[in-house]
Amino acid sequence: MQSSNLNTMCIRILPFFISAIVIFILLNAVLESKRIIPRVLQDDPNNLPKAATAGDKVGINSSPVYLKDAHDLTITGKTIVGGLVADITLINCYNIHITRNKLCHSVDVGIRLYKCKNIHVDNNYFNDVSSGLYAEKTNEGGIVVDHNQFLNMQGPFPRGQFVQFNNVNGPGNAISYNRCENILGKSNPEDAISLYKSNGTSQSPIMVKGNWIRGGGPSKTGGGIMLGDNGGSYLTASYNILIDPGQYGIAISGGDHNSIVNNFIYCRSQSFTNVGLYVASYSGGPITNSKVAQNKVKCFNNKNNENNVWLSPGTPMPIGWETNSWGANIGPSLLPAIIITRN
Numbered sequence: 280m281q282s283s284n285l286n287t288m289c290i291r292i293l294p295f296f297i298s299a300i301v302i303f304i305l306l307n308a309v310l311e312s313k314r315i316i317p318r319v320l321q322d323d324p325n326n327l328p329k330a331a332t333a334g335d336k337v338g339i340n341s342s343p344v345y346l347k348d349a350h351d352l353t354i355t356g357k358t359i360v361g362g363l364v365a366d367i368t369l370i371n372c373y374n375i376h377i378t379r380n381k382l383c384h385s386v387d388v389g390i391r392l393y394k395c396k397n398i399h400v401d402n403n404y405f406n407d408v409s410s411g412l413y414a415e416k417t418n419e420g421g422i423v424v425d426h427n428q429f430l431n432m433q434g435p436f437p438r439g440q441f442v443q444f445n446n447v448n449g450p451g452n453a454i455s456y457n458r459c460e461n462i463l464g465k466s467n468p469e470d471a472i473s474l475y476k477s478n479g480t481s482q483s484p485i486m487v488k489g490n491w492i493r494g495g496g497p498s499k500t501g502g503g504i505m506l507g508d509n510g511g512s513y514l515t516a517s518y519n520i521l522i523d524p525g526q527y528g529i530a531i532s533g534g535d536h537n538s539i540v541n542n543f544i545y546c547r548s549q550s551f552t553n554v555g556l557y558v559a560s561y562s563g564g565p566i567t568n569s570k571v572a573q574n575k576v577k578c579f580n581n582k583n584n585e586n587n588v589w590l591s592p593g594t595p596m597p598i599g600w601e602t603n604s605w606g607a608n609i610g611p612s613l614l615p616a617i618i619i620t621r622n
Contacts, residue, residue, distance in 0.1 A: 361385025388413045397421035404621035405429045409438040420449025429459040431466040439469030450483035458618045461494035469501035479513035487516040495525025496551040502527035507534030509562040528555040533562040538570040546578035559591035572599025575607035
């Protein structure tokens with residue numbers, strides 16, 4: 280009798296146990312699907328990005344990457360030949376790391392960022408693309424481009440930059456410690472680095488720092504580092520070395536609180552060279568609260584006359600103007616003979 284009652288009780292309770300187990304499995308699956316797990320997009324079998332070294336080759340040939348509304352992933356180990364499209368395109372993406380890729384041979388750009396935030400691009404090699412990286416319409420910051428190597432940007436205008444920020448705004452934006460070279464006759468560049476209608480903040484300016492830039496021309500408008508093109512604010516170029524960068528070395532062409540500090544600029548005479556450093560409102564807007572200090576400049580124009588600096592009439596003299604060394608005793612040996620070590 281007791282055994283019969285126990286069996287009956289077990290039969291009645293069993294469905295409740297089964298239901299509880301099913302509910303637990305389903306709930307766990309839902310929670311797992313909601314958890315954000317960083318992903319890695321790559322062709323390398325090794326999921327862990329490692330620092331690039333001299334002569335390092337990465338990946339195998341991959342298709343161009345196009346991501347929209349993606350986040351929390353790494354793109355690494357790819358060799359991408361873009362052809363008619365950008366090698367990597369990110370639209371409305373965030374928290375993405377692009378590292379150790381070879382991006383080459385595209386009539387479009389190497390990397391295109393549109394309305395993205397918190398994108399870190401480092402240790403990549405760019406070659407034979409219209410521009411290296413083009414970032415547009417970012418309002419929340421965090422676009423960092425550092426320790427990359429760029430060789431022979433092809434343009435044509437309006438492309439032709441190693442890096443261009445167009446309407447990139449907010450804190451935490453930087454273009455730093457990149458190695459950049461255009462070989463005359465094998466490239467068609469415009470500005471090496473361009474900040475167009477872009478704004479940092481008073482506490483976090485957009486930093487263009489520690490870049491090595493060599494080569495420019497034959498464009499008679501393009502050159503080295505352009506700040507404040509068509510306006511912009513809280514932009515700083517510091518500790519960069521520029522050798523023969525084109526028509527000009529570093530410039531402020533508009534905007535507020537833009538600074539050129541502690542840079543080296545050397546230009547030999549070529550058919551397109553003009554001036555080492557200038558502050559002039561070519562973009563039409565006023566220049567206010569600028570700083571130009573502690574720079575060393577020696578530049579020869581296309582007539583082989585030394586032409587180190589120009590401050591346009593009516594432009595307020597920048598802070599620190601008297602601390603610069605115009606006609607400094609510097610030359611092309613500021614950079615080593617070989618600065619591009621990737622292939």
